[in-house]
Amino acid sequence: MGPGWRVGRLAGIDLAIHPSWLVIAFLVTYSLAEFQFPAQFGGWTTLLYWIVAGATAALFFASVLAHEFSHALVARRFGLKVEGITLFIFGGATSIDSDSRTPREEALIAVAGPAASIVIGGALLGINVFIAQEQLGALVGWLGVINVMLGLFNLIPGFPMDGGRVLRAIIWKVRGDRLVATRNAAVVGRIFAYLLIAGGVFLALRPGGLFSGLWLALIGWFLSNAAEASAAQAGVEHSLHGVRVRDAMDLEPPSVSPNEPVAELVQERFLRGADRAFLVRHDDGGLAGLVTLGDVQRLPRDNWDGARVTDVMTRYANLATIGPDAPLADALRLIQEREIGQLPVIEDEARLPVGLVTRRGILRLIEARMKLGL
Numbered sequence: 001m002g003p004g005w006r007v008g009r010l011a012g013i014d015l016a017i018h019p020s021w022l023v024i025a026f027l028v029t030y031s032l033a034e035f036q037f038p039a040q041f042g043g044w045t046t047l048l049y050w051i052v053a054g055a056t057a058a059l060f061f062a063s064v065l066a067h068e069f070s071h072a073l074v075a076r077r078f079g080l081k082v083e084g085i086t087l088f089i090f091g092g093a094t095s096i097d098s099d100s101r102t103p104r105e106e107a108l109i110a111v112a113g114p115a116a117s118i119v120i121g122g123a124l125l126g127i128n129v130f131i132a133q134e135q136l137g138a139l140v141g142w143l144g145v146i147n148v149m150l151g152l153f154n155l156i157p158g159f160p161m162d163g164g165r166v167l168r169a170i171i172w173k174v175r176g177d178r179l180v181a182t183r184n185a186a187v188v189g190r191i192f193a194y195l196l197i198a199g200g201v202f203l204a205l206r207p208g209g210l211f212s213g214l215w216l217a218l219i220g221w222f223l224s225n226a227a228e229a230s231a232a233q234a235g236v237e238h239s240l241h242g243v244r245v246r247d248a249m250d251l252e253p254p255s256v257s258p259n260e261p262v263a264e265l266v267q268e269r270f271l272r273g274a275d276r277a278f279l280v281r282h283d284d285g286g287l288a289g290l291v292t293l294g295d296v297q298r299l300p301r302d303n304w305d306g307a308r309v310t311d312v313m314t315r316y317a318n319l320a321t322i323g324p325d326a327p328l329a330d331a332l333r334l335i336q337e338r339e340i341g342q343l344p345v346i347e348d349e350a351r352l353p354v355g356l357v358t359r360r361g362i363l364r365l366i367e368a369r370m371k372l373g374l
Contacts, residue, residue, distance in 0.1 A: 196220030
């Protein structure tokens with residue numbers, strides 16, 4: 001999903017808001033304050049419409065968070081590490097550091113979110129029967145309906161939506177191959193995405209349906225892209241099946257001393273060679289960190305002469321590393337998630353690097369394997 005603003009932690013899980021969330025937060029509040037509530041409840045003041053709409057929107061996103069948190073709790077129950085939850089323009093996304101190990105895990109993690117939304121929605125609709133206060137009833141009633149709709153919509157078998165993940169789990173169980181299941185579920189996901197786009201265009205051409213139609217088409221476009229990306233990722237994982245990090249790593253990566261002046265690093269290495277990343281090693285060979293061209297760029301040029309590599313490098317404690325026997329697909333996933341270009345390869349706890357695996361090297365290997373039909 002990309003970076004967002006970290007807003008806190010809940011049960012040890014990082015919570016973040018993507019900048020695109022501000023758009024949907026405003027649109028939900030505006031549509032409730034200017035259209036939905038005035039059409040249903042007359043006689044309120046403009047300020048009251050906006051207050052109730054703002055409170056409703058805030059609780060709606062709290063319920064989206066509950067939806068995603070349900071995914072996270074079930075994933076943790078199965079021993080998977082949950083890295084965080086991000087709210088964005090189309091709802092929320094739960095980041096889990098590895099794939100489910102069995103179809104059962106996949107299905108239960110996927111269905112947990114819609115189940116939570118439907119339960120929350122049903123409970124709110126039941127409570128609303130006993131609410132006499134108009135503003136509170138408007139808030140609770142809308143939240144009840146929208147949560148039920150959210151849960152049911154997410155059960156549509158359009159991968160990578162929750163329903164699509166359940167479909168993938170079923171195909172995985174039947175076919176016995178997760179990658180094949182991913183490709184098949186992605187095809188179904190694209191079909192549903194195209195139906196949403198077509199439905200959105202049809203709705204937009206009808207009187208008063210422009211906004212709803214465009215929004216539905218936009219959701220379809222997003223799902224189509226997500227399904228295609230998932231299918232492409234499955235193709236990459238299939239190509240890299242059985243390939244280990246040691247099969248693609250550079251066995252003799254360039255290295256520098258932590259005490260080397262930054263000015264010398266620039267003049268003798270960055271400007272005279274093709275390497276853009278260097279392992280930083282102590283005299284005993286142990287890994288101190290990694291220095292890249294980007295690290296040097298963040299240091300003002302006037303400070304290059306007085307600075308050493310240790311002043312600008314990414315230190316070992318903050319460095320993503322991987323073992324030589326790890327699947328190469330895991331290395332690529334880690335590189336993508338951390339938005340970095342390379343990973344030092346560490347064989348044991350002595351912090352002695354045995355190589356360096358790079359995004360460029362992995363992509364070259366993928367290209368070669370695909371051309372050779374491997």
